[in-house]
Amino acid sequence: MKKPDTHVHQTPPPGAAPDWTIAQNWDAFSADEHAMWDRLFTRQSDMLPGRASEAFLRGIDVLRLEKPGIPDYRDLNARLMAATGWQVVAVPGLVPDAVFFDHLANRRFPAGNFIRTPDQLDYLEEPDVFHDVFGHVPMLADPVFADYMVAYGEGGLRSLKYDALKQLARLYWYTVEFGLIREDGALRIYGAGIVSSFAESMFALDSDSPNRIGFDLARVMRTDYRIDDFQQNYFVIDSLDQLLGTTVNTDFAPLYTANAALPPIAIADILPDDAVITRGTQDYATAKA
Template sequence: MDKQLTHVHDTPPPGAAPDWTIPQNWEAFTADEHAMWDRLFARQAEMLPGRASEAFLRGIDVLRLEKPGIPDYRDLNARLKEASGWEVVAVPGLVPDDVFFDHLANRRFPAGNFIRTPEQLDYLQEPDVFHDVFGHVPMLADPVFADYMVAYGKGGLRALKFDALKQLARLYWYTVEFGLIREHGALRIYGAGIVSSYAESVFALESDSPNRIGFDLARVMRTDYRIDDFQQNYFVIDSLDQLLKLTVETDFAPIYAANAMLPPISIADILPEDEVITRGTQDYATAKA
């Protein structure tokens, strides 16, 4: 196991329920941990207007995330449940796939109950409370996206029966984590992996390096991604309604079967049938390689 992944357990650790939830124990967070949240929040809040989607920015306001310190779920969940019926639950770290899907299917978002250190300010390999709450939860205040996440959770439980978890993981990666959306003739961010990262918030929209491609469900579920650096592809949806409609109305089983007969699509590949919004230079990835 990667030594950087310190919040990974094989079974629920002591104090965790069978569904891996734990008390948030908000009072136990230190002043330094609250200060880290405030530092991260201030940095993102300054640069996301004009870059983040309307739904994300609206969620920040609805949930009052601008209040200082790590949010207390007792307050946060009261507002979130009113907006979309969702709640945030604390977990010790990464949870098994079936547990994760079950939480989503039942309108519960599991959030890691720890925050990065100053040494991890710009990169953390595992999701902490800032990534999970600041990055994900504002979008869950949007009823359409909230319903998409429920559908994804239910689809995830079904995917386990089809041995199609990798395909569904790609969909999550390229939408929930690293998705872009068209708004008023421009591209905006809605993916949590981007909005919670200062550097990638700029890179995803302004760099000449990555490809930006119109969203296609089957294509996305064949496309590999990278977990160690900025993405080389970003997929662009036209609206949150498009995303929900595709997920609710599509029978994924035939797509799983068809994709299983084809090779995965390599990172940064462009296909003849792609709607290419931006053909990237890939200079960033090439230089890093």
């Protein structure tokens, strides 16, 4: 679902199991790598109260991620399993779609087993352990979101016979990675790509540039996205129950077919039927172009 990079493999690399999992080998992380986690964690956790969703902040507490250093999955998984039956498994990098869907369907979240370097502090395209564990795992401690991720994995496995990976990738991107939620009359962040990014955590809520649009499943699955900079669209759900209910109550097969007969929706386009919360100026993207 992403561009090739140094942590993408065509087959399981040496030492990986057939399902692409590897030992976390927590003791092998260096002091500098643990220090990088602490630097990132402190920077994000200091600014996310009042910005991140209640479920995300609650997950940080439930999982006790505030402990110094990269989390040891032996401890983390004991708490996560008790909360929702999920566990984190280490993988060498991005895994094939079918492998990824199978892990999600079986309540396993694959996490990259490396951490960014100081020159990658503010941006990297490939997901490292900070993005995967800090960004994704707190939400997996919420029972409703945890069930949504299982439904997504199960749906992903079924989608392989419909040539619908691009549609599902858009759904994942605009919810799991870059989703916003309305809580107590304000917008909050729940997407991992935002909560793990210092700059986008501010941009997604404060900037006048992006569109913020009410979530619509079919619309989201047709909407292109960008992987190289801040998003030009954010889609807003009213609750995690809405996200789960919409997903499990939809027959995706005819939706795939209907969407495939229509052109994709260009980034930043506003449609007549959109529930527009914020019509963005797109000034940021225009200036970068």
